[in-house]
Amino acid sequence: MLQRKRLPPSPWGLPLIGHLHLLDRMIHQSLQKLSNKFGDVMFLRLGMVPAVIISSPAMAKEVLKTHDLIFSSRPFVLVGQYVSYNFKGLALASGDHWKNVRKICTTELFTVKRIDSFLWVRVEELCYLISSLAKAPKGVDMREHLTVLTFNITSRILMSKRFFGENLVGEDLTDAKTFKEVMHEVAEIGLQFHIGQFVPDWLRWIDWSIPRVKRIFAKEDKFFEKVITEHKKSGGSRPQPDFTDILLQHYKDEEVVKGTLMEILIAGMDTSACTVEWALLELVHNPEVMKKAQEELDVVVGRNRMVTETDFSKLTYLEAVIKETLRLHPPVPILVPHMSNKACVLAGFDVPKGATTIINFYSISRDPNVWEHPTKFWPERFGQITADVKGQDFELIPFGAGRRMCPGMSLGLKTVHLVLSNLLHSFHWERVPGESYNLDEGVGSVTWPKSPLQAQLTPRLRNLDVIFNFAQ
Template identity: 40%
Template sequence: MDSPSWTAYAAAWLATLALLLLSRRLRRRRYNLPPGPKPWPIIGNLNLIGSLPHRSLHELTKTYGPLMQVQFGSFPVVVGSSVEMARAFLKTHDVTFSGRPKTAAGKYTTYNYSDITWSPYGPYWRQARKLCIMELFSAKRLESYEYIRTEELMSLLGSLYVSRGAQLTLKDHLTDLSLNVISRMVLGKKYTEETENSIVKPDEFKKMLDELFLLNGALNIGDSIPWLDFLDLQGYIKRMKALSKKFDRFLEHVLDEHDERRRGVPNYVAKDMVDVLLQFADDPNLDVKLERKGVKGFTQDLIAGGTESSAVTVEWAISELLKRPEIFKKATEELDRVIGRDRWVSEKDIANLPYIDAIAKETMRLHPVAPMLVPRMAREDCNINGYDIPKGTRILVLVWTIGRDPKIWDAPEEFRPERFLEHDFDVKGQSFELLPFGSGRRMCPGYSLGLKVIQASLANLLHGFNWKLPEGMSNEDLDMEEIFGLSTPKKIPLVAVAEPRLPEHMYSI
């Protein structure tokens, strides 16, 4: 039999495309879909999305409103960008919108959706969430690790004192702090210092994490146009596979070390989060068996989730204060009044530092680490505000726009912590005006840890040092642009000078 000619393939492809376009048109007639820009064939509205997707979508909301639909290639995406829409998706219809879309990042960098973030809604995910809430991030466990956070924070302050008067890249120091804290809590030791038995060099470990953040935040064409996925036009899948091998080698080593430590020890007491995960993996009574790949997926999630967000937030906060010295002055006045100059700020002091807390909240409002919450997916048909949202539709909650809504915030583009002294907005998912960690079933399970690190590190950086820009640079010269990825850090890292403001003996730490 003769093989089909290229013309037959082309005809079949065109017929398939015509059927897709026809079904989409019929679907739009059957459903009352939210308003949005007219999509192009094949690419949908991807032509309207720039290098900062949250800003592109923000501009579109000005035309189409707080509930709009855009087309990312083959997939409809509904964007909610108001308090009311966030509440509808994350609370009122939380279960309906608790699904996750399939992505290359989820497949290749999380052991085929075996982690907490990308696993589909169902028994496995519910068990994972329960494990996070009841065990990994319980108040008791976080309190037991407070000494780790304190030790690493004191180490950071000591290193800043050594670098006093010299230019430093603040993000590097903040990343080391976050990575050391989370490594000790999750893995049982630090990986920012090379030792004789190190499985990975510190610089390589940081590069692996940077690559993970980039690839999980990248807009991969194949995620939107599946029939182009095999071409890997951007090279992301190749990079994901290479990164996955590196992480698997590292995580296998970590698990082997922990297995060896536990072997033959009766009634072994867990020392870190990997120990806890391995104990659950050994439990025959779990509703869903926690496989070894699940332990590795969880571990990778815990490391990545606990590293970037706090460092990015504190860097933005210090940057904003360098542009507004009067806010820095108010913050240090509060610290001197409440803490004095003969001790450092502890986590328990934060409740008595409302202005420091307000600075942290204002930073999370204006510079959310995740300007679009991790995508959700409709698990069944739903109606929101009179508009139909069919099963399988992807959902984006645009917290970047909510944080700039003039109906909620007076002078929304202005950095003004005082607004949080006037109104008590919660950051733990209850106030839909401010959602740095999300809300509902799918909110970040480690939010309480992230908040502790952000507040304590920010308070002590302001308490211990006067911050200045390098000589010859004015606050007007400070670049405040961001880049987009899994998080949204400053495009140009902050370079600043730290000058001690406490008595010299305070830095003997």
Template identity: 40%
Template sequence: MESPTWAAYALAWLATLALLLLSSHLRRRKLNLPPGPKPWPIIGNLNLIGSLPHRSIHALSQKYGPIMQLRFGSFPVVVGSSVDMAKAFLKTYDVTFASRPKTAAGKYTTYNYSDITWSPYGPYWRQARKMCLMELFSTKRLESYEYIRVEEMNALLKELYTLSGKPITLKDHLSTVSLNVISRMVLGKKYTDESEDSIVTPDEFKKMLDELFLLSGVLNIGDSIPWIDFLDLQGYIKRMKALSKKFDRFLEHVLDEHNAKRKGVKDFVAKDMVDVLLQLADDPNLEIKLERSGVKAFTQDLIAGGTESSAVTVEWAISELLRKPDIFKNATEELDRVIGRDRWVEEKDIPNLPYVEAIVKETMRMHPVAPMLVPRFSREDCQVAGYDIPKGTRVLVNIWTIGRDPALWDRPNEFCPERFIGKDIDVKGQDFELLPFGSGRRMCPGASLGLKVIQSSLANLLHGFSWKLPSNMKVEDLNMDEIFGLSTPKKFPLVAVVEPRLPLDAYSL
């Protein structure tokens, strides 16, 4: 009997391959995927995403509905754009969607996914979350640092008083106070002070943080089309690696100083968050050892998260108020009535200032710092709203769209804090129409600190000063464009003029 020829083998191989492709095609056809635009070969729907992805995706969701499937290169992406979808992804199926996709930003800027934000769901992340809730952001620890927040706020108010009548770039001053507060709480001192032994200047450090936020939020083509990742077509990976080196040099210096301070001290008492992290790293009972790289990743996360969000939110709030003098008037009337004109606002006063709280909520509705939250990742196949979401799907929750839903908000494009007066809507992750810090297991662990800093900063800025635009600017000239990264700040920083509105002796802080 004649043995089979190579041609016969090849034919059998091709037939098997055809059957496999057909069966996989048939299996795929059975999936009931959410609606969405038809993807192009290779790039998927990336051609539909502009420089402000949350707005591009918002426009698509108006056409395809509150749950929509896109394709970014090789990866399926499902977007939820309604309260019901936010609740499904962040609460009902929270565990299923509790992981993070692997991205270049996570790999190169967070010590290979060692931080709180980008680490995948599992024992390491669960331990990190527990550290945040029990140690780093416990109510007791945050209260113990209140004096730092007060001192730095007083320094800002004093500085603004000296600049009365001159145009100031508000974001610069807000970033400085946020960075000083976070540096003292996390690192124990202002490492960015202009001194001979400072490892970075304040300006360099702010630029590093801006770059970190931009690179963590960019749409890096290689994350979507992995086989061209090595080409680094946009140059982002080169920038990530350079930034990582700068941060590592700084963080090594911080850890060395902290370890030297602890050396040989019996019963050492942790004074700042790095001390706490180093003590945890020494703990032999931890389920997963916290390595030095993990301490550095956590520290970087704490500094970046705490600095950017509060400065961005307060700048947006003041920008919106400059366009609405009546809202400014209502806020200052409340402050004068509740606080009086002979003292400054304290954190404990905030619950007695519902109008100021409403301004903060309205700012977070219209200008969420992370408009699509940080992406999630499905750990297993599941069904949401009757649609199949296969394992490995990336998930975005577009809170920017939810904040503009006319079914939820009357005149959604108008800045109107009154909408929150008398309404029991908070920003702590339980009211899905307003989720600036996210919700569920992956909610921002520093939300309570961020809220304290934002509310007290804004209240004191409104209480202490009258605000106006420079004399050569009209209200209609105020540009409200934004730029997109992991945070969404104003494209053109706000320049304003301040004048004291309290008795002059109030400023001798």
């Protein structure tokens, strides 16, 4: 048995609950404060579960690269049991099942060729968005528009179906609105700490959040049951099978299909929309940064066409804006937890087998030893450093790194680039008079701005309707 003295530094805990009393609802901020006192590798006891908290690039590299295989498992997460159909999806699964599902996702959905084949979907939904914003009254709620956009993109890629739009009515729209609310609820509670995760199996019934999770699951299952029934009735009549068809071909267990679709839909909808909203909010707060980004767009793209993916490599300042947004406002500030599948040593400390391992990217991304002016929105910093978000630079890992890195990163980045660049290119963005603006964070596993961005938009491009084909 490992000796206490070899565990990482730790605050004083209490019987039974351990250190849970030290954490508030903003878990990433609570962990940051504790790591400032106890170091980059910290030991906590969350109820009856040992946990190791990682808060520096060097230690994140140890976990996600040097000891990647050891930390490739997942701990018990409450929503995984219900929302992911007893861990049958992708993100929260472990072992051979996770490897099999990931292989299908990476070869059938997230390849460069496959992502490029859905460019027309991203562009079409972008055109719908620009058209909607051009017709909207002053004081646009950007969160609602952005989540509809990303939901439609993801649902069309996964199941060949568009659920939201001016001409869409009836039962499908009602179901989609209900399911979109379900996904927001899951994103809110998914990676939050629940008492059922920190007690033995036989005590999980005491968790007061389980009834809510079960209600969410019932609505989710009803939605996916309808999707799968429709796909089976179509009998593969689509010219090209969509991802739901492909999953049904590989798995007789429909729960695997439902769990995988649910996880990809949540990741595809909330994280991309959240990143764009934070970027726009910071640009409204920093008009000089917005001016630079729009001047670059005018030079590279001009005023007579939309921004396309071929422009991205030339839009270096816009890329810096996106990197800075992901650094300062990561949509998921605490990476999906890992778990050690055997004992190992980190920085001279013993990590026991089965320890929940939490990488607090929020601490890393705001570490003054890593970042100059860490709380300032300053895209220019990326003209001086070469850090990228693709999992090789451990000071900037909003998508994680290693074998459990987010497989949808490329699709997410392409969506964020396309949407943000065209929104900045198409409109002048101003505050709505009388509206309160701040940069406070909301509570949830996906960290949205506390208040949805309300913006006043006026067109920058004279022939906006022609460029974005409003008549489609």
